[in-house]
Amino acid sequence: MPEGPTIVVFKKRLEKFEGKKVTESDGYNNPFAEEISGKKLISVESYGKLLLLDFKDFLITVHFGLFGSFLINETKKVNASFSLFFGDDFINFYVVKIKKIEKDHDFDQELNVFSKKYKLEKTQKLLLEKYADKKIGDVLLNQDVFPGLGNIIRNEVLFLSKIHPESTVDKIPSKKIKELLQIIKEFSKASVELIEQKIWKSSSSVYKKKEWEDKEVLEYVAPKIKRKTYVVEKVQKLY
Structure with a gap:
């Protein structure tokens, strides 16, 4: 499933x-074909794992799920689930789910690391108030707290912050929580260019790796969220 930085890359490709x-x-x-036809596409934005298409009177959200994709001025052998035509140009979306929502829908940009309105302190407060007794490796995939954060980012930022994914949130020192949140912001933004260069996964430190430097990378499936987890136990501290 595309993570936040990948949706930003999609957004950049469609801004034209x-x-x-x-x-x-x-x-x-696409149950909204008649409503969309004849409308001007005001802007293309992203929020978490959603692509947002602004048609002035309403928004169309595009969710790519596990297998979603799109092509510009090209077609696949299978039918598109959602298409937009602009005269001779067109966009074909495949295996996506779309929704129509009102323009005043509350996307909390203060939790969005790609927004100028992002507030690290708000994320930290939400994390400690609602998920204090949870494992940090589980909470990182909660889209209500970390919109756009997926399993690649989850593994990489925990490694970079030297925090074991099985650590309980309220046991992690406040300074380390802040460090983790700052790394999430920086890593997510830096990932955009790596994705565009098609080297994001290959340049990872621990994700789908067997070792880091001379240390073993342990692989296991986190019991609650059922996601593959990669840990360098000699580096990442369990709190």
Whole structure:
């Protein structure tokens, strides 16, 4: 499933359609075709794992799930689930789910590391107030706290902050929590360029790796969230 930085890359690729009128909308999983057709695409934004298409009177959210993708001015052999035509140009989305929501929908940008409104302190407060007794490796995938954060980022930032994923949130020193949140912000933003260069996964420190430097990377499946977890136990401290 694409993580936040990948959705930002998608957003950047689609920005060239901003300000253009949709001459036709189609797709087998698109109940909003008539409402979208004839509308101008005001802007393309991202929030967490969602692509947001602004049509002035409403937003269309695009969720890519595990297998979603899109092509510009190209088609696959299978039918598109959602399509937008701009005269001779078009976007075909495959295996995506879309929703229509109101413009005043509350996307909390203060939790969005890609937003200028992001507030690290708000994330820390939410983490400690609601998830103090949870394992940090589990909470990092909670989209209500960390929109856009997926399993690659989860493993990498815990390693970079030297925190074991089985650590209980309220046992981790406040200074380390702040360090972790800052690393999440910096790593997420830096990932955009790596994804564009197609070297994001290959440049990881521990994700799907057997060793880091001369130390073993332990692989296991986190019991509650059922996600593959990669840990250098000689580096990452259990709190």
